Amino acid sequence: MVSAVAQRLSWIAVDWGSSNLRAWALDAQGEVLARATSPQGMLSLAPGDYEAALLDAIGGWLPDSGRVAVLVCGMAGARQGWREAAYLPLPARLDDLQRGAVSPPVCDPRLAVQLLPGLCQTREGAFDVMRGEETQLAGLVAHEPGFSGLVCLPGTHAKWARIERGVVPRFTTCITGELYGLLARHSLLKHSIGNDDPSVAGDREAFVAAVRQSHSAPGRYSAALFGLRAADLLDGELPSGAARGARLAARLSGLTIGLELAGLGSELDAEAPVTLIGDAGLCARYALALESLGHASRCLDGEAAVLAGLSLAQASRQA
Amino acid sequence: MVSAVAQRLSWIAVDWGSSNLRAWALDAQGEVLARATSPQGMLSLAPGDYEAALLDAIGGWLPDSGRVAVLVCGMAGARQGWREAAYLPLPARLDDLQRGAVSPPVCDPRLAVQLLPGLCQTREGAFDVMRGEETQLAGLVAHEPGFSGLVCLPGTHAKWARIERGVVPRFTTCITGELYGLLARHSLLKHSIGNDDPSVAGDREAFVAAVRQSHSAPGRYSAALFGLRAADLLDGELPSGAARGARLAARLSGLTIGLELAGLGSELDAEAPVTLIGDAGLCARYALALESLGHASRCLDGEAAVLAGLSLAQASRQA
Structure with a gap:
């Protein structure tokens, strides 16, 4: 049947x-x-x-x-x-x-x-x-033919693609998610950082401060990482219990995303909003990081984008 | 007996x-x-x-x-x-x-x-x-009473200490060695990087270029890391065999030390040479990195320094 x-x-x-x-x-x-x-x-x-x-x-x-x-x-x-x-x-x-x-x-x-x-x-x-990410970008172009702008697909290996009238002239990959995971789970910070991925709700203020810190002084990234451990030893202002790990996780995430954003330099200076494509929680974290530096953004669903991109390719296969 | x-x-x-x-x-x-x-x-x-x-x-x-x-x-x-x-x-x-x-x-x-x-x-x-490192710094002061200058103790957690007439007013720790190890052995780069620690002799030119690259654009560190993997996939100029892993290891080391040096900012601007204390091979690598940015340095043996520092403390214990 x-x-x-x-x-x-x-x-x-x-x-x-x-x-x-x-x-x-x-x-x-x-x-x-x-x-x-x-x-x-x-x-x-x-x-x-x-x-x-x-x-x-x-x-x-x-x-x-x-x-x-x-x-x-x-x-x-x-x-x-x-x-x-x-x-x-x-x-x-x-x-x-x-x-x-x-x-x-x-x-x-x-x-x-x-x-x-x-x-x-x-x-x-x-x-x-x-x-894989190019197909998500194609999904954006399927919905908005002739799209021009800066697109970010956050993740283990975050992609930043410039699109000009539906064409990709250049892109950059940052290993932000991988760096976060290595540092949170395998470095000297593993005893200080909470096990959960940091959420925006978790510690918004600490996250935003760390984004700005790393963005304004990216060369101090390596020192700032040790500073998280030293703060865990010395900073009497840190909360105790799970909130302590969450605060330090939010700082680590903010430092690492701030470093990524610092590297974009003039690519980010345009007035147009950044288009974020991916998991809603991760996109919200990037949107907050961008906002803290004065950049607007919008978030699109990653699964919908890849399906739209495959559909666009399928249509041209049939044409 | x-x-x-x-x-x-x-x-x-x-x-x-x-x-x-x-x-x-x-x-x-x-x-x-x-x-x-x-x-x-x-x-x-x-x-x-x-x-x-x-x-x-x-x-x-x-x-x-x-x-x-x-x-x-x-x-x-x-x-x-x-x-x-x-x-x-x-x-x-x-x-x-x-x-x-x-x-x-x-x-x-x-x-x-x-x-x-x-x-x-x-x-x-x-x-x-x-x-532990403070005792090596004390060893320097034992040999040169009233010493003033910038001292670096390279390693897993590299220490940069300012000394003014035998007193430490400030210092900074960078997790340079730990970052290198995590990236070389546990990240996407583990298939591209040689297993041996990079030596200065291994690929001096690649190391120096990477130090300068990272020092001049520290915000691009995360992107430069993915760039090592992409180069392994796409760069027809890379050598093959063990020399390929050694070249990429030298670049990773240079990028990571260059990031560390970028973070020192004006601390490094003084005209006096940097005093490096530690393992001879590692100190030589830092000396080359500093030289490539126009900074003089001298290397002191780490084991001799710690023994001199302990001896200084023992003398004051007896006094």
């Missing part, structure tokens, strides 16, 4: 990252018929494992016969993934990612899989790469 | 850090009669373990009767050590550390142990602590 999804299925969108997979079943009008997630990300898969992992997640949506288009963005297209979809060089049009797509080998005759490429910046002294 | 050391023994100097212990047997003229080291550092000991660990290292030097002075600096005097020797507040005279010494409980009647204090800086916004 053919499932209700299979009867209306037009194509399947997949965001396949390092540590998980998210898939959407879509009808011809772009309506989401079903969603699936899987913990089988690129880091846990060998090239020969991808087709089975994909079928585990979406097999139930497929009709008994006929081929279904499956469009994939993210690390599945990395060199160490399913099959390499070579990076597109800059400047790159975001409504044309499809031109760099590749088809990995598949056995199931119902699957017509394509992997979207990432972007690379090969300018001497500013080497950079992204893979 | 009394050992040759015991016959001439006057006192025992001990540098007892987080991860090891170094001890020297000295005669009345300050000549070193014997040396001992032990891997039993503060991190591996509970308060009740210290006396036995000390006797393991120096028991063979003790005479059958009579009390021997044992003067200890370092983490053994921390709150979580043998017994807390409270930090001396700034400004602190380096020829008078002895006034903050405490005696831990001992059972062996031959031991008269004292633990030297560390230093703390409680100025709002600049909390800082040191424990």
Whole structure:
């Protein structure tokens, strides 16, 4: 018996990252018929494992016969993934990612899989790469054709992309989330910092002060990190208990995001608001950091953006 | 039978850090009669373990009767050590550390142990602590009474101390060595960076360029870290094999030391050379970094400095 999804299925969108997979079943009008997630990300898969992992997640949506288009963005297209979809060089049009797509080998005759490429910046002294985030940027352009502005995708490796009329001329990656995690969980600060990720609500004032401190004196970042530990030993004004760890976590987060923002320099001087795309809590933290430095921003949902970007690429695949 | 050391023994100097212990047997003229080291550092000991660990290292030097002075600096005097020797507040005279010494409980009647204090800086916004390094600074003052200048003790937690006529008015700790280790061994860079610590000889040019890059744009530190990974993926000019990891390690070291030097700001503007105290290889790396920014320096041996500092404190204990 053919499932209700299979009867209306037009194509399947997949965001396949390092540590998980998210898939959407879509009808011809772009309506989401079903969603699936899987913990089988690129880091846990060998090239020969991808087709089975994909079928585990979406097999139930497929009709008994006929081929279904499956469009994939993210690390599945990395060199160490399913099959390499070579990076597109800059400047790159975001409504044309499809031109760099590749088809990995598949056995199931119902699957017509394509992997979207990432972007690379090969300018001497500013080497950079992204893979997955370009599709979120494409989602922004899908909703706002001809968009121009500065976009930030916060995360483990935060991406800052300049977009000019739908084209990416340059971008920068900061390892802000990774730095925070290493320092909070593996450095001398691990005994001082709370275990939870800091929330904006947690200690807004401490966070904002630390953003400003690091932004105005980025060279003092390394000293400020030791200062958190020394404050834990010496500062009688710190609260006790969980509030103490939360305050120090908010400061660590603020110092690290402030360093990131200091590095953007004139890229941030424009009067237009920054567009933040990603997890709502993390975007809110960045919005507060930007606000504390006098910059406006708006937040867009990361999952909606990647689906819109895959849909834009799928439309150009059909055109 | 009394050992040759015991016959001439006057006192025992001990540098007892987080991860090891170094001890020297000295005669009345300050000549070193014997040396001992032990891997039993503060991190591996509970308060009740210290006396036995000390006797393991120096028991063979003790005479059958009579009390021997044992003067200890370092983490053994921390709150979580043998017994807390409270930090001396700034400004602190380096020829008078002895006034903050405490005696831990001992059972062996031959031991008269004292633990030297560390230093703390409680100025709002600049909390800082040191424990062990103050004794190396005292060693410098022992050799050069009335010394004034900027002193750096490179390491996991690098200390930069201003000394004015033998007094410390301020200092700063940077977690440069810890940052390097976390990034080289636990971050996205672990697959790109060589396993060995970078040596100055390894890739002098890459190191110097990275110092200057980070010093001139400290806010770009986080982006420069991701840039090392992207260069490993994209830069056709990188050598292959072990030289590739060594070059990227030299860049990581240069970026991290350059960030540290950027944070010193006007502290570094004086015309006097910086005095580096510590491991010869690490001091040479800092000397090269300073030279690349136009600053002169000189290197002093760390072990000789700590012994000279303990000797100065022992002399004032007897006075």
